[in-house]
Amino acid sequence: MTAGPATANPTGFRRRLTFSQRQALWGYLLVLPAIALLILLVAYPFLYAIFISFTSRIVGDAGEWVGLDNFRYLSRTSSFEKAVRNTIMLVVVSDIAKLIIGLGLALILNEQIKGRGLYRAFILLPWAMPGFVAFLIWRLLFQPIGGGINLILTETGIYPEIIDWLGQRSTALPAVIIASVWRGFPFWCISFLAALQTVPPDLYEAAKIDGANAIQRFWSVTLPHLKHVILVVTLLSSIWTANSFENIWIMTQGGPSDATMVFPVLAYFGMQTQRLGEAAAVSVAMVPALLILVFVVTALLKEDD
Amino acid sequence: MATVSPSSSYPRRRWAPIAKSVALYGIIAIVIVIILFPVYWMVTISLKIPRDIYRTPSLWPDLVTMDNYRILINEKKFLINIRNSLIVAGTVTATSIVVSSFAAYSVVRFKYRFKGLIGRVILFAYLTPVSLLFIPLSIIIARLQLGNSLFGLIIVYLTFSIPLSTWLLSGYFRGVPAELEEQAMVDGSTRMGALFKILLPLSAPGLVAVAIFTFTGAWNELLLALIFITSEDLRTVPLGLNYLITGDVFLWGPIMAGAVLSSLPVITLYFLAQRFMVHGMTSGGVKG
Numbered sequence: 001m002t003a004g005p006a007t008a009n010p011t012g013f014r015r016r017l018t019f020s021q022r023q024a025l026w027g028y029l030l031v032l033p034a035i036a037l038l039i040l041l042v043a044y045p046f047l048y049a050i051f052i053s054f055t056s057r058i059v060g061d062a063g064e065w066v067g068l069d070n071f072r073y074l075s076r077t078s079s080f081e082k083a084v085r086n087t088i089m090l091v092v093v094s095d096i097a098k099l100i101i102g103l104g105l106a107l108i109l110n111e112q113i114k115g116r117g118l119y120r121a122f123i124l125l126p127w128a129m130p131g132f133v134a135f136l137i138w139r140l141l142f143q144p145i146g147g148g149i150n151l152i153l154t155e156t157g158i159y160p161e162i163i164d165w166l167g168q169r170s171t172a173l174p175a176v177i178i179a180s181v182w183r184g185f186p187f188w189c190i191s192f193l194a195a196l197q198t199v200p201p202d203l204y205e206a207a208k209i210d211g212a213n214a215i216q217r218f219w220s221v222t223l224p225h226l227k228h229v230i231l232v233v234t235l236l237s238s239i240w241t242a243n244s245f246e247n248i249w250i251m252t253q254g255g256p257s258d259a260t261m262v263f264p265v266l267a268y269f270g271m272q273t274q275r276l277g278e279a280a281a282v283s284v285a286m287v288p289a290l291l292i293l294v295f296v297v298t299a300l301l302k303e304d305d
Numbered sequence: 306m307a308t309v310s311p312s313s314s315y316p317r318r319r320w321a322p323i324a325k326s327v328a329l330y331g332i333i334a335i336v337i338v339i340i341l342f343p344v345y346w347m348v349t350i351s352l353k354i355p356r357d358i359y360r361t362p363s364l365w366p367d368l369v370t371m372d373n374y375r376i377l378i379n380e381k382k383f384l385i386n387i388r389n390s391l392i393v394a395g396t397v398t399a400t401s402i403v404v405s406s407f408a409a410y411s412v413v414r415f416k417y418r419f420k421g422l423i424g425r426v427i428l429f430a431y432l433t434p435v436s437l438l439f440i441p442l443s444i445i446i447a448r449l450q451l452g453n454s455l456f457g458l459i460i461v462y463l464t465f466s467i468p469l470s471t472w473l474l475s476g477y478f479r480g481v482p483a484e485l486e487e488q489a490m491v492d493g494s495t496r497m498g499a500l501f502k503i504l505l506p507l508s509a510p511g512l513v514a515v516a517i518f519t520f521t522g523a524w525n526e527l528l529l530a531l532i533f534i535t536s537e538d539l540r541t542v543p544l545g546l547n548y549l550i551t552g553d554v555f556l557w558g559p560i561m562a563g564a565v566l567s568s569l570p571v572i573t574l575y576f577l578a579q580r581f582m583v584h585g586m587t588s589g590g591v592k593g
Binding site: 020023024026027028029030031033034035037038041042043044045046048049052104105108109111113119120121122123124125126128129130131132133134136137138139140141143145146148151155182236239240242243245246249250263264267268271276279280283284286287290293294297298301 | 326329330332333336337339340341342343344346347350358359362363364404405407408410411412415416417418420423425426427428429430432433434435436437438439440441442443444445460461463464467468471496521524525527528531532542543546547550557560561564567568571572575576579
């Protein structure tokens with residue numbers, strides 16, 4: 001990083017430490033508060049969660065080592081099975097929707113259009129507002145009484161009957177996914193737009209001279225250039241979506257009858273019943289999948305350094 | 306930026322550019338309506354009387370009232386929620402900026418043995434979800450007797466704010482050429498002097514962006530607040546609104562009034578610093 005040969009010694013240096021030793025010491029000192037906090041508040045709780053998930057801990061009693069009992073018990077409950085299915089659905093469907101909308105919109109905004117800055121500001125709006133506000137609004141929009149969606153559908157005659165979107169099993173998860181996509185797509189769009197603007201224009205010119213049409217130019221120039229950012233954004237967003245609590249909590253609290261149950265909400269309910277061992281097992285059950293995602297993201301981000 | 310310009314050189318395709326821009330602006334218009342409609346709905350509901358919300362719903366408010374805001378502030382004590390959120394988010398932001406500036410300076414500019422490992426720990430911490438940590442954290446916080454206090458909440462918020470701000474600040478610091486600090490040190494400045502006099506001032510836009518990200522992150526957080534705060538007078542903004550929807554009767558008017566009031570500061574911050582934010586999201590957070 002910095003050029004630090006011994007010859008660059010500042011004046012007035014008397015102690016026996018060499019320049020690089022002194023530099024290392026400063027380096028450790030400066031990073032120490034952050035690392036201490038992270039070990040105490042992230043690393044230790046992370047390992048502690050794994051430990052608790054193997055015990056019969058409840059509030060007020062540390063319990064004892066029960067091996068895989070909590071996981072065995074969970075795998076037999078229908079709530080857990082639904083949490084697995086719903087979490088996968090939520091992540092996969094909303095990732096695909098956000099990718100298509102985000103990329104499509106980024107390509108449009110990358111064209112020579114007037115007022116791009118203004119549109120970009122508008123597009124940021126769902127991402128800029130607090131998540132709990134976004135999901136409160138969508139909960140209201142989907143209400144049978146007072147909700148805007150039903151009003152639009154009945155007034156325009158698209159669908160004449162009032163639908164209780166969040167109250168019936170078949171529509172609750174799609175409704176939550178719609179709200180999550182609305183809230184999340186700006187991040188994708190803006191990230192793609194920034195990457196698009198770094199594509200060298202000569203590449204397009206060259207492709208054009210070679211006779212490539214717009215679609216061929218997209219496949220041969222744009223997409224390869226965006227591959228990296230698409231991968232990083234997809235992985236990051238998957239991690240966030242798989243662990244999102246407030247979208248489900250505010251809109252449905254996992255209901256009706258577990259139709260929108262996901263891991264974080266199930267773990268929260270588990271904690272409320274004071275059975276900490278089982279609750280911890282819920283969150284720990286997704287650690288393997290999470291670790292794979294995290295390792296891939298880390299490798300991709302390190303590649304840039 | 307220069308992109309594919311429509312092929313106007315072919316005479317028989319002269320309509321193509323027009324059709325193309327009609328399609329482009331049409332799609333943009335639809336997207337903007339989809340983005341703005343929920344926001345519009347929030348604002349109108351917050352200004353409607355109950356009869357207009359439930360019995361005779363319409364797209365436009367017939368009668369504009371400030372009653373919902375009055376109920377929210379006088380009966381639901383929303384200003385106390387705002388005060389608590391300001392204390393928590395403000396303290397978390399200040400602490401994170403200081404701790405993270407030092408950490409990012411160390412990771413970006415110093416040479417030492419375990420630097421790679423430390424960078425990795427910060428990135429892992431950034432990616433570790435709160436939903437995985439809240440159960441052990443609740444045990445730790447109870448043991449420290451910090452449960453149901455704003456101070457305890459501030460401590461647990463550092464779990465997500467410090468990795469995020471360190472990660473983003475490292476991205477900004479990397480963008481400042483090291484030569485400037487080296488020059489200052491040749492001229493007699495100390496290592497720390499170079500940080501305060503050269504690097505931090507040059508990264509000012511980055512610091513603003515990181516401060517806004519950290520502040521909004523803490524302002525918006527619901528799960529940890531739900532677990533750690535039990536007293537009514539310690540509730541933060543998301544928590545206050547959460548308890549308005551878990552009651553028996555949903556007062557959508559006051560709830561939307563609360564939604565408006567709690568998004569205003571955050572949205573204002575975002576738009577004031579929009580340029581820095583986009584840069585931060587893409588070059589610091591996601592480097593492409």
